[in-house]
Amino acid sequence: MRRADRLFQIIQLLRRHRNPVTAEAIAEELETSKRTIYRDIATLMAQRVPIRGEAGIGYVLDGGFDLPPLMLTTDEVEAAVLGAQWVKAQGDRELSRAAEDLIAKLAATVPENLRALVLEPVVAAPPRWEEPVEPLDMAQLRLWCRRGMKLDLDYADGEGRASQRTIWPFLVGYRDAVRMVFAWCELREDFRSFRIDRIVGAEFREERYPDRPAALQNRWRKMQEAKYRS
Numbered sequence: 001m002r003r004a005d006r007l008f009q010i011i012q013l014l015r016r017h018r019n020p021v022t023a024e025a026i027a028e029e030l031e032t033s034k035r036t037i038y039r040d041i042a043t044l045m046a047q048r049v050p051i052r053g054e055a056g057i058g059y060v061l062d063g064g065f066d067l068p069p070l071m072l073t074t075d076e077v078e079a080a081v082l083g084a085q086w087v088k089a090q091g092d093r094e095l096s097r098a099a100e101d102l103i104a105k106l107a108a109t110v111p112e113n114l115r116a117l118v119l120e121p122v123v124a125a126p127p128r129w130e131e132p133v134e135p136l137d138m139a140q141l142r143l144w145c146r147r148g149m150k151l152d153l154d155y156a157d158g159e160g161r162a163s164q165r166t167i168w169p170f171l172v173g174y175r176d177a178v179r180m181v182f183a184w185c186e187l188r189e190d191f192r193s194f195r196i197d198r199i200v201g202a203e204f205r206e207e208r209y210p211d212r213p214a215a216l217q218n219r220w221r222k223m224q225e226a227k228y229r230s
Contacts, residue, residue: 003040005073006030006032006036006040007040007043007044009030010026010030010037010040010041010044011044011049011061011065013026013029013030014051014059014060014061015061017060018060019058019060020053020057020058020059020060021058021059021060022056022057022058022059023037023038023041023058023059025058026059041059049061049065050062050064050065072110072114074114074117077106077110077114077117077118078117078121078122078123080102080106081103081106081117081118081121081123082121082123082124082125084099084100084102084103084106085099085103085121085123085124085125086125087099087174088100088103088125088128089125089126089127089128090125090128090132090174090175090176091174092132092134092138092139092179093134093138094138094139095138096128103118106118107119126176132179132196132197133196133197134196135196135197135199135200135201135202136196136199136202137204138172138179138196140204141169141172141181141204142172144169144204145169145170145171145172145181145213146213147208147213148168148170148208148209148211148212148213149169149204149205149206149207149208149209150166150167150168150205150207150208150209151166151167151168151169151183151202151203151204151205152164152165152166152167152202152203152205153165153166153167153194153199153200153201153202154199154200154201154202155194155198155199155200156198156200157198158198162200163187164187165185165186165187165192165194166185166186166187166205167181167183167184167185167186167192167194168183168184168186168209168211168216169181169182169183170182170183170184170213170214170216170217170220171183171217171220173193178195178196178197179195179196179197180193180194180195180196181193181194181196182217182220184209184211184216191219191220191223
């Protein structure tokens with residue numbers, strides 16, 4: 001790996017982590033020596049890249065720092081194209097259109113030597129064979145998740161039994177064949193997941209729930225991790 005590429009990758013690696021990352025961990029990921037990483041970190045600091053930390057403790061990239069746009073590697077372009085293809089096929093209508101726009105913007109703005117990766121990709125996601133059922137406005141559902149707003153559902157389970165729920169939605173999951181909304185359910189007083197295609201009716205309430213969406217999602221993830229460990 002060229003030194004310039006390695007410096008770029010160090011910044012990317014630090015940007016992915018909130019907690020300090022040791023030189024040993026960086027060296028292992030980039031397949032080089034700790035001594036090389038120490039020299040690279042010193043070079044980046046000398047170039048006024050806002051890295052804090054020291055040898056033996058770890059390094060953190062301060063917020064607000066960014067690189068010039070579209071300094072992308074081949075793998076990053078292919079990852080973006082593959083992800084956009086999947087969203088185009090499996091996302092709701094608004095996300096599908098956004099994925100098409102993203103691919104067009106990538107093709108228009110990446111350097112010439114990377115353009116073929118967008119226009120003639122060698123990676124592919126399966127196309128959409130059937131139009132998914134959208135019994136509610138998916139764009140508004142995502143907005144309600146971001147805003148932390150309540151949602152009333154008329155819902156039917158896998159056996160067709162109907163129930164009415166007031167939920168606190170915080171995450172929309174997109175799978176190959178099923179879309180889900182993950183939420184706190186007031187009826188069950190617990191986290192629940194609801195298949196979008198089983199929602200009979202929905203009312204978007206102009207009422208915030210008494211928690212932050214990020215906090216709910218964090219609690220839910222910790223519960224899922226605990227289940228997998230047990």
